[in-house]
Amino acid sequence: MDAFDRKILLCLQENAAEPLEAIAARVGLSASPCWRRIQKLEAQGVIQRRVALLDPDRMRVGVTVFVSVRTNRHTADWAERFCAAVVTIPEVVEFYRMSGETDYLLRIVVPDIAAYDRVYKRLIQSVDLYDVSSAFAMERIKYTTALPVTYAE
Amino acid sequence: MDAFDRKILLCLQENAAEPLEAIAARVGLSASPCWRRIQKLEAQGVIQRRVALLDPDRMRVGVTVFVSVRTNRHTADWAERFCAAVVTIPEVVEFYRMSGETDYLLRIVVPDIAAYDRVYKRLIQSVDLYDVSSAFAMERIKYTTALPVTYAE
DNA sequence: CACTCTCGCGCAATCGGCTTGCGCGAATTT
């Protein structure tokens, strides 16, 4: 991966709809080598896929809630059932197993607090949880799907 | 927004590279009305943009850290300088102002703990912070950019 | 030092899918 590839990835992470020639001009190549590099990056799995990003407000999911979950049932079976239940909830857009105090961290998007409460009830009825604490986001200051390209080999 | 639009948005959020005809077949329309609906959704701003998603491991940013920040300087000027500093850090991929205990929550991606420490130092030298606590993600169980379509009007 | 081999770029032609104009039918209004 050289400087050309990095520039291409920067472009595609910002705007994947841009015509190939425009990207080529931006990175300083002609269309065909630029296209071949993109194909290679896709074949290698560096580029996983292309998606459309929607406006949360227009989709009526302007409220973001971070939910910290603690459990006292540290068994593989419990974890499996909890994960299986959570991943099917469409309002849960991120879901991590954590180190430290909280065992799991969820990011949930909903239209309002009432809708969050419905998701919350769905969560606690799936499996029994030791502690669940919610923190509401007041403002989304930065949100990007673009990963830094400086670390890539 | 009707069932057709919702299906189109579901498709485009999963795979925006799919040919128009395939999307049309999936939602049960022919190519031209499908295309016109997509154009309308883009003009309305429902579809904000199309981006490429990269593999974090292949980009050497497999480590995710959530950073909770508390401040004791609750002035507009402090907030502005802090935000301006944070948004320019490419490793910070999400940045929220929160309610409750923590004032700000950051999601940071880095190759390893040493790299996180460099970002941390860059953070605390930009402005003075009252409290900073980091939580490392052990496992990314779910990550999607797809918003639920059920709430849209 | 020269020769050769390899790799990746740019050009140009081709191909496929996006884009658009138009006629038709369904649903709603008067």
Place this chain on the structure above:
DNA sequence: AAATTCGCGCAAGCCGATTGCGCGAGAGTG
């Protein structure tokens, strides 16, 4: 019941993605 509007599907046109090929730079070797 007639008229109007709205959105669908069809088919043609067009633009950009895709590919084959020749060339030149750089690395390796006699």
